[in-house]
Amino acid sequence: MHGKNDMRLSAQLKLRHLEVFVEVARQNSVTLAAEALGMTQPAATRALRELETVCGKPLVERDGRGIRLSAYGEMFRDHAGRSLALARDGVSLLQGLEAEEGTRLAIGALPTVAANLVPDAVAQINAEGSRSRIGVVSGDNRYLLDQLRRGHLDLVVGRLPAPEQMAGVEFQTLFHESVAVVVSNTHPLASEVELSPDTFENFPVLMPTEGSIIRPLVEGMFLEQGIIAPKFPLETVSSEFGRRFVYQHQAIWIISQGVVQEDLEQGRMVRLPIQTSGTSGPVGICLRREHQLSPAATRFSSVLRELSKNRFLV
Numbered sequence: 439m440h441g442k443n444d445m446r447l448s449a450q451l452k453l454r455h456l457e458v459f460v461e462v463a464r465q466n467s468v469t470l471a472a473e474a475l476g477m478t479q480p481a482a483t484r485a486l487r488e489l490e491t492v493c494g495k496p497l498v499e500r501d502g503r504g505i506r507l508s509a510y511g512e513m514f515r516d517h518a519g520r521s522l523a524l525a526r527d528g529v530s531l532l533q534g535l536e537a538e539e540g541t542r543l544a545i546g547a548l549p550t551v552a553a554n555l556v557p558d559a560v561a562q563i564n565a566e567g568s569r570s571r572i573g574v575v576s577g578d579n580r581y582l583l584d585q586l587r588r589g590h591l592d593l594v595v596g597r598l599p600a601p602e603q604m605a606g607v608e609f610q611t612l613f614h615e616s617v618a619v620v621v622s623n624t625h626p627l628a629s630e631v632e633l634s635p636d637t638f639e640n641f642p643v644l645m646p647t648e649g650s651i652i653r654p655l656v657e658g659m660f661l662e663q664g665i666i667a668p669k670f671p672l673e674t675v676s677s678e679f680g681r682r683f684v685y686q687h688q689a690i691w692i693i694s695q696g697v698v699q700e701d702l703e704q705g706r707m708v709r710l711p712i713q714t715s716g717t718s719g720p721v722g723i724c725l726r727r728e729h730q731l732s733p734a735a736t737r738f739s740s741v742l743r744e745l746s747k748n749r750f751l752v
Contacts, residue, residue, distance in 0.1 A: 547575070
């Protein structure tokens with residue numbers, strides 16, 4: 439009986455069903471999903487309805503003038519995403535066996551490691567004579583993990599995500615780091631040994647965006663240190679924007695220390711006298727569960743671990 443069920447499922451369930459469902463889940467729109475997949479809207483709707491028939495449950499429901507995943511759709515989302523990603527992995531592996539340019543290595547890098555660790559690891563891989571085509575994508579954690587689950591990234595390097603973002607993902611710790619509160623070495627506060635509670639009201643303040651991994655840690659630091667939080671902070675995770683704003687506009691920057699480690703070591707920035715040990719957290723590698731890394735991704739992970747030995751940024 440079990441064998442008959444398997445044959446019936448394989449006859450009814452198509453790869454396009456999973457592609458459409460995963461894209462609809464990401465876009466919360468059949469129309470946008472169809473555009474992303476190069477399909478017509480009726481064809482995408484039909485594929486979604488066929489998948490609901492196979493599952494025997496409604497996967498989407500009305501949400502005002504749009505749609506959202508139903509409770510059944512939420513249950514099915516991770517299974518569909520992992521299945522699609524595994525299929526893509528297998529095809530990519532076979533297609534890349536004879537490729538003259540070598541295998542593809544797609545890396546997601548959060549700001550905390552995009553400034554030094556990931557570039558250093560890529561440089562070492564290249565120095566070893568790797569023939570892999572390496573792509574590095576930066577962005578916020580939610581976006582990168584979504585790309586990882588869909589099979590567009592081999593791994594993501596950065597801070598440990600919140601538990602609710604870890605569905606279908608496993609985390610391997612590399613090292614721990616804290617948040618840093620920094621200014622340029624020419625800032626009026628650069629030589630201060632003690633700050634007043636209202637310090638953050640007197641200068642522009644750059645903070646991590648709402649929803650970023652370290653934002654709750656920063657808000658907790660304000661409470662713990664008795665600091666009045668800035669009323670109108672500039673919210674960004676862009677290292678390029680943050681660095682220029684600090685140097686040109688006397689800003690205070692609250693950011694993961696890895697982003698500004700080189701600036702601190704070279705004396706271009708200084709840390710303000712604020713206790714940040716309570717913001718310490720693990721930095722590591724996010725991988726898809728049930729995913730076999732390619733040799734290139736395995737070697738890259740090994741290089742990351744080598745470079746992270748004895749690394750603890752506080």
